[in-house]
Amino acid sequence: MKKKTIYLILGVMAVAIVIGSRIYASNRMSSTGTLGDEIISVGNVSEKKEDKKESTKSGQHNKKSSVQKAEAKEPQKTETAVTSSGTPKEKTQEQTDTYPKLHSNKKVHLYASGTARIGDTAYEQYSYVESIAKTYASVVDKMNKNLNKKSKLYSCIVPTSAGITVPDNKKTKIKSGDQQKAIQKIVKKYKGDQTVISLYDTFMKHRDEYIYFRTDHHWTPLGAFYAYIEFCNAKGIRANNILQYKKKTFKGFKGTFYRDTNNNKTLRADNIQTFYPLSGKKISMYYKTVQGQKIHAPLIDNVSRYGESLKYCAFISGDNPLTVIKNKAIKDGSSCVVVKESFGNVFVPYLADHYQNVYVIDYRYWSGKLSSFVQKKKVQDVILLNNISMTRNSYLVSKLGGIAG
Template sequence: MQEREKTEEEKREKLPESVWQKTMAAALVAALLGLCALGFALPLRPHYSDAEKRALRTLPVMRIEGLWSGQYFRDLTSWFSDSFPFRERLLDYGAKLMGLYGLKGEAVYISGEQEREEIPSAAAELAPTMALSGNADAAENAAETAVESEAELFETDAEGNLLLPKAADTDIAVSGEKAGNIYVADSRAYELFYFSQKNVTAYASMLNTVKSLLPEVKVYDMIVPNSYGVQLDPAVQAKLASSGMDTAIDFTYSLMHPDIHRISVFSALSMHRDEYIYFHTDHHWTQLGAYYAYVEFCREKGISPHALSEFQKAEYDGFYGTFYFSTNRAEALRQNPDRIEAWIPMGTNDMRYRNKDGAELQGHVVNDGSAMLAGNRYNTFLLGDNPYTEIENPNIQDGSSILLVKESYGNAFAPFLVDHYQHVYVVDYRYYGGKLTDFIREHQVGEVLFLNNIMALGQKTSGEMLALFG
């Protein structure tokens, strides 16, 4: 009798626990079903990330070949994770949650294996010129076949939106960017550099070819080191098994024809390494860094640079750049936002430009960054990477002109050219579709400046530039 009463009592004691377990299980199942329903709620799915400056993955079209190869299901998985409803808020919460684990000190974000090549001290001979035979087919083909050997670059379109790489296996993190190898320490990020002799030889060969096509034009080249080479301790660089950036630039210049004016800016930037010359959360230099490079350009050209105090200055806080989004919004970077410092040209701040749709528009050389999204504020300069921009200084009437052939590093540099030339033409070689040889002769352009950051030196990018001169 006592045993029966004891059993009944134990059942009564276990009943609340059993009910609680069932209730929790039911709540968990309901939450999971709710998340699944939310995930497939197409009207709630975002199509564009304002923070990351890019279009999100779209629902893939079902095709027999995709089903057979499995590509359809990989694309479906990427779409599901990349455009999940309320993804911006969820990513922010996730970054803050990771931050609760405490300071990590340093971290390396790897996107692919890189081989470290030894850098020769000097070239035994100049890089060869290429025979284009009146067209750019060879250059375009070279660009297409060199994609696989190219280092990972931060690619943007004309509005500064980050572009996703197209690959067969799209195993991409939720934030969507695929960047180079990134090292994060002391609340700032650096992109690792690995030397490739094939890439720098292709770049020097492109310049030698352009100079041979335009013997009457003064050709300048400026290779800009990134923050990794200038500001990170060389001992840390050695630990990360990266390549020496200053030696790589010197070797690249040794491949170029002596008639090309090579503007070395590594030493000048290194002298100011403790100043705000590179962003913490973005792969670009600041305009202060571009100013020190401009001083070196003036030295090579034989003219006097303007002092920063002569320009009107504007500042815009709260900028988060490519590194921040490429590291899935690393908490260390979130706590260290950047600011845009901009110096407005004296002669004029007006420009004409052609966007990617071919529309001719009016704009400003330096724009109001406060009206831009936090991830877009580098577009303060030239309104981003447009195919073609033209600036005419009404205070100069001597017919002087320069063509700047650049990627996005050139945007912060271009404003300093305005007060030295009547005409400043800016071409982003990634989007421009015309023939620059004809353009230079039609507009009687006397000088051409190629400005590229060191990560953009490669066979593909060199082929793209050379194709414009065919």
């Protein structure tokens, strides 16, 4: 091949990379973009009028009651909740007997979007749907069976804030189902030998921490960190110490609840505190768009200039059909696939320190068969991570079933 031809090809490739990077940056800084929305309307509930006499006092935490700490306690204040090994501190018998108590003097406001607001924090109402839950369980069993024991399947259902951080004295008023019982029902339907990662008890022990956003239906990086610890425990590996991570905070995030409460000004904007993998510059990432374009991007991006509704895109550049993360510091051929919806985005970066290759499949946009992909890439672990609201969404369960082969 002539030198001129080689230079021409290299030039075209360089231009394509530059253009792709500019499109990536432009899309992220705009006020629109793609972020998966798993919220489901649970009925036409009229918004209640604002109560002008709504209490604004912040009660002090004591043995009998507390203001909802999830409203105020920021991530940096929770670092004492873990030991030097990165695992939660052992609690005394008295502490483990009961979960932290949460109390609020604010009124509950219900919206037609299926959202409940208590003061500066909103929640997605949840309802268990037996028929869809049954289908979901069968899809997970099918996925596990088709892996044919060549890869180990870890199945995790993430509770949402409505099941964890709602103040105890407001639980009946937000009109949301019991997520603990719902998860137990789904898990009992499993017939395979997949490893189940349970989060409910762990999250309840940390319910007075900043583990869910106030204005958005997702969990925070701290919430995902506690899930990461549970995964490491299940896999039998040592989790990183939260104190080791380099951190950066991005302010001014207003997520899906802000929209679903008609941009209610009472909601307090969230902070996103990111935890950067210890492997640092040894980690690289690219993703493929729905159109098939390959774009290189940071595993955790600087979203300070992004639109206020897009700051959750800090993690793996949001939702894309396929994302590939490589760690040059690891040479053992280890690999995993995370099969997820948008809840998985903030969880994935923690895995980058433990695998040479991390593949991320968003089943809402990816077309293919998981078993074939796993066999081709010689993947050891498959991590299926869904928030509980997904398990009552027939469309999403169908999409997951489509790749389960």
